[in-house]
Amino acid sequence: xxxxxxxxxxxxxxxxxxxxxxxxxxxxxxxxxxxxxxxxxxxxxxxxxxxxxxxxxxxxxxxxxxxxxxxxxxxxxxxxxxxxxxxxxxxxxxxxxxxxxxxxxxxxxxxxxxxxxxxxxxxxxxxxxxxxxxxxxxxxxxxxxxxxxxxxxxxxxxxxxxxxxxxxxxxxxxxxxxxxxxxxxxxxxxxxxxxxxxxxxxxxxxxxxxxxxxxxxxxxxxxxxxxxxxxxxxxxxxxxxxxxxxxxxxxxxxxxxxxxxxxxxxxxxxxxxxxxxxxxxxxxxxxxxxxxxxxxxxxxxxxxxxxxxxxxxxxxxxxxxxxxxxxxxxxxxxxxxxxxxxxxxxxxxxxxxxxxxxxxxxxxxxxxxxxxxxxxxxxxxxxxxxxxxxxxxxxxxxxxxxxxxxxxxxxxxxxxxxxxxxxx
Ligand code: IMP
Numbered sequence: 001x002x003x004x005x006x007x008x009x010x011x012x013x014x015x016x017x018x019x020x021x022x023x024x025x026x027x028x029x030x031x032x033x034x035x036x037x038x039x040x041x042x043x044x045x046x047x048x049x050x051x052x053x054x055x056x057x058x059x060x061x062x063x064x065x066x067x068x069x070x071x072x073x074x075x076x077x078x079x080x081x082x083x084x085x086x087x088x089x090x091x092x093x094x095x096x097x098x099x100x101x102x103x104x105x106x107x108x109x110x111x112x113x114x115x116x117x118x119x120x121x122x123x124x125x126x127x128x129x130x131x132x133x134x135x136x137x138x139x140x141x142x143x144x145x146x147x148x149x150x151x152x153x154x155x156x157x158x159x160x161x162x163x164x165x166x167x168x169x170x171x172x173x174x175x176x177x178x179x180x181x182x183x184x185x186x187x188x189x190x191x192x193x194x195x196x197x198x199x200x201x202x203x204x205x206x207x208x209x210x211x212x213x214x215x216x217x218x219x220x221x222x223x224x225x226x227x228x229x230x231x232x233x234x235x236x237x238x239x240x241x242x243x244x245x246x247x248x249x250x251x252x253x254x255x256x257x258x259x260x261x262x263x264x265x266x267x268x269x270x271x272x273x274x275x276x277x278x279x280x281x282x283x284x285x286x287x288x289x290x291x292x293x294x295x296x297x298x299x300x301x302x303x304x305x306x307x308x309x310x311x312x313x314x315x316x317x318x319x320x321x322x323x324x325x326x327x328x329x330x331x332x333x334x335x336x337x338x339x340x341x342x343x344x345x346x347x348x349x350x351x352x353x354x355x356x357x358x359x360x361x362x363x364x365x366x367x368x369x370x371x372x373x374x375x376x377x378x379x380x381x382x383x384x385x386x387x388x389x390x391x392x393x394x395x396x397x398x399x400x401x402x403x404x405x406x407x408x409x410x411x412x413x414x415x416x417x418x419x420x421x422x423x424x
Contacts, residue, residue, distance in 0.1 A: 003218045003254060004261040005245040006328075008225025009318035011234075011272040012243075013298070013305060014265040015330035015413060017041030020057040020221045022411075022421060023263070028216040030058025031067035031208060033251030034241035035223035036106060036136070037078035038129040040299025044416040048089070051299050055082050056221050059093060065211075066093075067204045070102035071241065071251020073136040074148060076193035078106075083200075099197065100204040101149040102253075105190075107161075109168040109181055110135040116176040126237055127274030129300050137230075137240035139164060148201055151194035158187055205253025212258045220248035220259075226318040227272075234357075234364060237276025245322040264324035264407065266315055268332045268397070271305040273298050277365040280308035280344045294334040309342040311369070313357055315405035326410035329401065332394060333382035333414045341376050341397065344369035345404060374400065384414045387422050 006023065008014045021043040024030045032039075037053040043060055044050075050060060054075070058064040068074065083093045110132035117123050118130065128134060139145040144164045150157045162183060169180035211218055222243055227233045229243040242250060245262045249255060269290065272278045282290060287307045290296070296305035318324065335341055347354040347367035358364050377393030384390055390398075390412070398409050412422040 002212045002215065002260055003220055003248065003258045004263060005220040005222060005248045005259060005322075006263050006265060007222040007245045007322050007324070008243065009264040009266040009322070009324065009327070010225050010270055010311075010314055011227045011278070012223070012225040013040075013271050013273065013296075014225060014267045016222065016265045017043045017052065017057050018413060018416065018418075019263070019265050019328045019330070019411065020219065021045070021060060022418060024058040024061055024064055024219055026217070027058070027064070027219045029065045029067060029208065029211050029218040030056040030221055031069050031204070031218060031252055032056045032072050032221050032223060033069045033248045034071040034243060035239065036073040036131055036133050037075050038131045038133050038239065038300060039223035041223070042299050042416075045418065053082060053300060054079055055086070055093065055097060058219065058221070059086065059091060059097060062096075064096065065207075066097045067208065067252070068097075068099045068103060069204055069208075069252040070100040071247060072100070072103050073106050073133060073140075073241075074099060074103045075106040075131065076190070076197060078131075080193070080196050094199050097200055098202040098204050098207065099148055099200045101147070101201055102205070103148050104136055104140045104145040105148065105151070106132040106136045107146060107164070108186060109165055109172065110139070112172060112178060113168060116172060116178065120176070124236060125275055127276070134240040148197070151190060151197065152201075154187075154191065157190065158183070161186060208252050208254055212254060220252060222247070226321055227314060232321050234276050234361060236361065237274065261325050262323050263326060263328060263410070264318055264322055265328045265330060266318070266405075267330050268335055269294070269310050270308045270314070271296050273301070273303050273305050277361060278306055278308055279347060279364070279367050279369045280311045280342075281306055282308050290334070293337070294331055309344060309369070309371070310401065311344045312401075312404035313344060313347055313355070315401070317357065319405050319407045324407050326408045327405070328411035328413065329398065329409045330413040332412050333380070333420075335376065335397075336381055337378065338376040339378060341374050342371040343374065343400060343404065345372050346370045372400075381414050383420045385419055385422055387412070387424050390422070
């Protein structure tokens, strides 16, 4: 297994943190390939709970090399806070954690732009995490970005900063009436970050390619999920990075031929944070009950997550787009007390059955799910660690999910802890 990719199959928050933690025990390198501090990967070890936003979950195991790849957008302050937070819990990152020299930096004006755009009455509200993710990726594509390597060439850094800030300041000033950037202050702050980051900065692409050549095993940790992918997701209600498995190549600097396995992580139901269509969303009390049962509040922003039934159209699409070899089905236990469970098998629009989701977001907003209803198992799966101990109803649910999305379920998660896991 040179490179195994773990990818979210829905709108993020599928419980990837726990699965990454579990698999990372068997690999040499754990690498994040996209996104930024907008992610929230929760791992529970014994009585300790860790929420990681930027640093790969592999950091919780002392013998792993962890990499923040070039496809990630780096907020240095968030990185330093996370490293310090881990240090306070006796987890040392120095020597095992590396940041790509090619990763783009989230600048103060990126966060201001993100928030201004979200508050604007004239721009579609996406419901972002407000971490400056979209504007940083925009600058990357516009060739106005600043990268980690630039921190160590102060004259170049200042020159590029002036160019980039000028453009943003002009827009923020005329559109939102905001004041301009204080260039000297930004340079001073970022030179301070450069000093703090210098022990972590490396050519991580070369490191990973060397690891692949040596036959080491690498886990590429996806953040967010397929439906939030900039190209394959529910555009424009998406994040700005390539969340799907293919993003591991561009975001880490490895060839597609290095990828040997893709593990999709799918929740036994669906959640979404932020705006945008969500065909199987539950309304009213039903949705609130599921939110309470699943503890569905954002790990990064604390926002309540919208909740709904499992969407087989989304699942099948995610299997195809990512080349999912097998699935980790998470939060199975949250459905333990449901007398009836619904699964969306297709959509309907204008009287026509759709097996695939429409590309236009206004169409996606008006599809109605075609449901199949199965009897709930109404018994406890929470904490179950052997497949044979699952109630028959739960086994039937898994069988139906496999049939619908056309991939095998190889892992079932029945709770937060490492022990509450079934490996088939
Ligand atoms: P951004 O990534 O902050 O630009 O937000 C864009 C969209 O992605 C919003 O709907 C966010 O709620 C969503 N999003 C970003 N990161 C996550 C995540 O880690 N889990 C779930 N949704 C996310």
